[in-house]
Amino acid sequence: MIKGKFIDNLPKVYGIYTGGFIGFIILMAIAEQMGMSAKAIGISFVVFTIAIYAIIGWLSRTLQMDAYYVAGRQVPTVFNGMATAADWMSGASFVAMAGGIYFKGYGYMALLVGWTGGYILVSTLLAPYLRKFGCYTVPDFVGTRYGGNAARLSAVLVLTVASFTYVTAQINATGTIASVALDIPFKIAVYVGLASILLCSMLGGMRAVTWTQVAQYIVLIIAYLLPVFWISSKMGAGFFPHLMLGDEVARIAELESQFGFVKNSAADLATVPKGLAGITKAHSSVNGTSWGFISLAICMMAGTASLPHVMMRYFTTPSVKSARRSVAWSLLFIFILYSTAPMLATLSKLSLIDPTLSTGIIGKSIAEVQAIDWYQNWNQANLMFVSDFNGNGTLELNEFFMGGKAVVLATPEIAGLPYVISGLVAAGGMAAAMSTADGLVLAIANALSHDLYYKIIDPKAEAAKRLIVARVLLVIIGFAGATIAAMGIQGILGSVIWAFDFAMSGLFFPLVLGVWWKRANGPGAVAGMLLGLASGTWYLIWVRTGGAGFLGITQLTFGIVGASVSLVSMVVVSLLTKAPDAATQDMIDELRIPSGKTILGKQH
């Protein structure tokens, strides 16, 4: 059995866990052969994994302040990398991203570049310095560096707006998966998802979230990679898809030029269920302007460096050095999934549109397609739709519609893999969405409890009371998020992109200049945060309500407007007002070297 401290035994513990999970998959596969129903398999996967996270959450319960806020600052480098990867890869990455690439091709792959390139900014500009600072939350850094409640409060505001936009999308994703896997209505499934999220985070705060996130990373990476490698081999495309799909990509381009992209009339499109889309853009060739691609990548990179739930993960490492190394490990773990997403999109698209493959449906008669089992299932789930617009009886490329989520969720079934794989994918998607939602809900609740309640409203509050407030806020925020998610205002990928733009608008420059520009002061930072957030929000509303926009900046890249305004106003206001005092200058000097004590004490 396991002796000694939990931290010393991590590789062993998670090794056993991974083995156990693989054992469970095999067990399910055997059960399927023996006649277990698809529905029962789906339920088993989701319930089994959530039960494990809940047990980890229970075992990690704590009453200690630094364990609750920063996991006691003893999470080893590589494990923190895994936890960050799970924290980072959300329902959007897992369920929606391959779908986005499937529909929009090259143009959407800017997300891949942005969501990985941002980590260079995290490790060079911010993470090690914020770790040295020793803060509990991101507004904690802003409040201490710039001094005063106005700066702290503005940071809490930006953090809440960005993270809340993000978290509704994640709860939406858990709801979607829970409703498909457990076969319950979406509006109830959202609350089932919420309950599982709270199970992981409520008792143990950051400590519990850390150890469940590591467990969730293992589930989600197995669930994402296994089907892709399997489908690739099964189609004869190669056993290692990342290096072997050159011919398949070329074949898609060939089919695209053969079919052509026929534009549907507005009247025809009106009959397609909401949220479904057809293939209208080239898969691999450059299909948009350079600026469109680059501006989206810039927003995602700057947003990455400003999102508090990611930054917060690097507060949990034992040292500055390990925080820096941990960023590199995080990126490696993220790369493993992100480099697989375009391969999945390629395999999924080819297996559907290539008439020479047995799975291909384009060119078949409409009646034949409508009789396929999987088509009926996913049509019922409102994720697939065909219609004979031109009345010729055969299915054309422009007559086939699919929901973005279906690319990940339905492809294993379309490719003829056993149902156990679909169950596994559902568990993986659930893990991805839950782990991100956990991190986000915790980031908001911690900022409100530590920065708003303790630092501003009641600085004399005792530890026990602070921890109770933190937990109550966690539940309230979770419920608020679930309620908004149940309304289903914006799709998963859309809200996630907005969250990056909000974070970038308000926090990117105030954080970066806080470390790299000594002259930056409180009034400047407040102006930067508030004007950045306000101008970004204004631009978003303007474009959404029919405004023309400028410089090709769309509702997905409004962060460029916000961040520019933020930078200019921060620099101008800083230079017009007094330079930071000597104590602050010394603090920044101290912040820039790894050795020595953290700026803020262990308990603060």
Place this chain on the structure above:
Amino acid sequence: MSNKTKHWEKTRGLLFVTLAIWFVFSIGIFFFGTEMEASSFRPFGYPLSYYMTCQGSLLAFVILNFWFAGRQEKIDEEFGFTEREDS
């Protein structure tokens, strides 16, 4: 010049080098999407533009991040700012 100032100067130098490489792979090359697509250099049979956005740039970031961490550790060591193991 104090030890701290020298340390910071070197740190800043490393930052600029790292960000320059980052700029090339995240922004620079994507100004030339169509040129890359037309290129006869096709890694693993993919069009170069497609390869860079789904794998090439991503891999460059991973390597760059590990390289940066190593270099920064060397700089910290050189000026005696490495943390004690027990802290």
